Structures are given as C-alpha cells and as structure tokens.
Amino acid sequence: MDIQTRNKAVIAPLRAAMYDFSESTVRAALSEAAAPDAVFHHCHPLGDSTGPEAFYARAYAPLFAAFPDLERRDYIVMAGPDDDGAEWVGCGGYYCGTFAAPWLDIPPTGHMAHMRFHEFYRMEGGKIVEVQAIWDIPELMMQARAWPMAPSLGREWAVPAPASQDGLQTAPYDAAKSTATKDLIVDMLTHMTRHPSKGGPEVMEMERFWHERMSWYGPAGIGTARGVSGFRNWHQIPFLNAMPDRGQHGDEVTHHFFGEGNYAAVTGWPDMMQTLSHSGWMGIAPTGKKITMRSLDFWRLEQGKIRENWVLVDLLHAYEQLGVDVFARLREFNKVRHIAPLNIPTGQS
Secondary structure (H helix, E strand, O other), rough: OHHHHHHHHHHHHHHHHHHHHOOOHHHHHHHHHHEEEEEEEOOOOOOOEHHHHHHHHHHHHHHHOOOOOOEEEEEEEEEEEEOEEEEEEEEEEEEEEEOOOOOEOOOOOEHHHHEEEEEEEEOOOOEEEEEEEEEOHHEEEHOOOOOOOOOOOOOOOOOOOOOOOOOOOOOOHHHHHHHHHHHHHHHHHHOOOOOOOOOHHHHOOOOEEEEEEEEEEOOOOOEEEEEEHHHHHHHHHHHHHHHHOOOOHHHHHOEEEEEEEEEEEEOOOOOOEEEEEOEOOEOOOOEEEEEEEEEEEEEEEOOEEEEEEEEEEEEHHHHHHHOOOOHHHHHHHOOOOOOOOOOOOOOOO
C-alpha cells in the first residue's frame, strides 16, 4: 500500500467518529491519530493548540455543545507530497447539525445549520504532526442572520461536493498524474500573479487554465462565482483593486502544494501577503497596512482545465489584522437576540 493511502487510512477512523459525534469516541480517535505534541493551527478566533486534548477542548468541545447532534460530512479527501517531500492529507466538507445553543456568541437558530471546513493534516510516521484548518464561521453567522459585516458580492449558498462525485480519493496513488495536476495549478497561479503588476487581465491567460463553465466556491463573505466573468467581477477585480501588490511577497509566505489524481490542494500558514492600499474589498476602508492571509484551497481538473475550485480564506483573521473586531460588532448587532441554549420541543408529546 502506498504511503498516501496509508495516511488517509490514519485519518479515516477520526472522520468516522465525527460522523456519529460523541465526546468519548472523537477524543479517543483524535488521540490515536495525532502525535502527543502535534501542532494545530486553526482559524481566528480559535487560534493555535498543541496536542490533541488541547485542540479538542478549544475547538470541538464548544462546537459539540452548540450542536448536540454534530455530524461531519467530507466530500473531498485526498493526499500527496509537497515539493519538500512532506506528506499531507487534505479534507473538505461540512460540519452540520441542529444549532441549539450559542457558539462564539452566534445566536442559535434551532434549525439544521452547516459550516464548511478545509482541514490539512501533515503526516509523519503514521501520525498527524501538524494541522492547518479553516472553518467557515462567517457562513454560520449568515445562517443565523447575524453576519454584522458587508454583504457578499458572490452567491451565498451551501457549496456543493464535486460535480464528478469522486472527491473521496480511493484509488492507488498515481504519482505521475498527481504531479501533473499539481504542476498545472502552480503554473496557473504563476500566471495569475502577473496581473496587475505586469499587465492587464490577458497576462493571466485564464482561458488556457480555466474551464468555460468553471465554478469558484469562495468563503462566506465573498461567495460563489460562475465562469471567468463571475470570478473576475465578484472576487478578483475588487480584491486586486484593493490590494494590487498581491503575489509580490512570495519570499515572506509558505505554500504546500500537493495533488492526487484530478485534484490539487494548497495550504500555508500564511500563504498570502498583500497591502490594503485601496478601497473596494468587502466594504473595508484602505488602511495602507500589509496583512497576511490564510487560504486553503482545492481544485478539480476536467478535460485538462479547472472546472471547480473550493476556496476558504480566514477572513476573520484578515479583519482582525485591520483592527476590525467582527465579534464585538456581532455582539452589538445581536444584543437583543436570544443568546442562550434553546429548549426545542421533541414533537412527541
């Protein structure tokens, strides 16, 4: 069995435990899969933890208290080595269940709710030694009608699993195909960073890399875009207008690219850096401040071009660096809401 398949097998019991979530099974599975000194990098405001017990207490215990029927659903599970030889497993999907009690001061809804996740696991010796993870917390705020910031330009919805329905990679690892997929993505991103510093949109050669019916699934706060025109209008143009030095600080960030089959992924903590020098991005005034960003992405190729791209950005961390406390605004925005556990009738009596 190849090492990528073995590493996915290490993660499998943890994923299974989180499908029928209980404290005892998840804590046991997490402790079994992760090294005692594993480092967990999580999105704002959850922050960093060392060791599986600390991570469970910081991240999963409060989420489980808010979602008593918490359930994990993966739609992408892939693995591969980065260019430095480190082995990664990338997972994308949803946490979902009945939002029955407040979490991070987000008021509960009493209804089914979902929160997208991208979680990347670096593996050594059959154990998780590092995790880089983003949960789309703004998505949950929106479902609770509690998002206190600017509305999205793109479409907000439940981002779908791969249209090809093959996101859970199970075939033996094909190194040649996987490397070719990864290299195409790196080539595409190299071309993307040529604009605007080295010319107009044509220098990106987007038609060479992107399928004409591409779907770009951005984080809540930016939203989904369809086709190159949707991607340009609802994400890239406002982003580059506000931060035209995107991609010019590569020596100050880290990227871990890996591929499996028709899928590729990138993670990094952080993996972007740029200066908010102009207005137009998410309603934020220009500060002239250089910020780092964490973007954890998956791509799927079809007929040699990118048909789907799942993107999560730690937007709450970006706001925090710019001096905007989204959670303080959330509390002000929702101070007359019911911020307490809900007593939901069973309907059986």
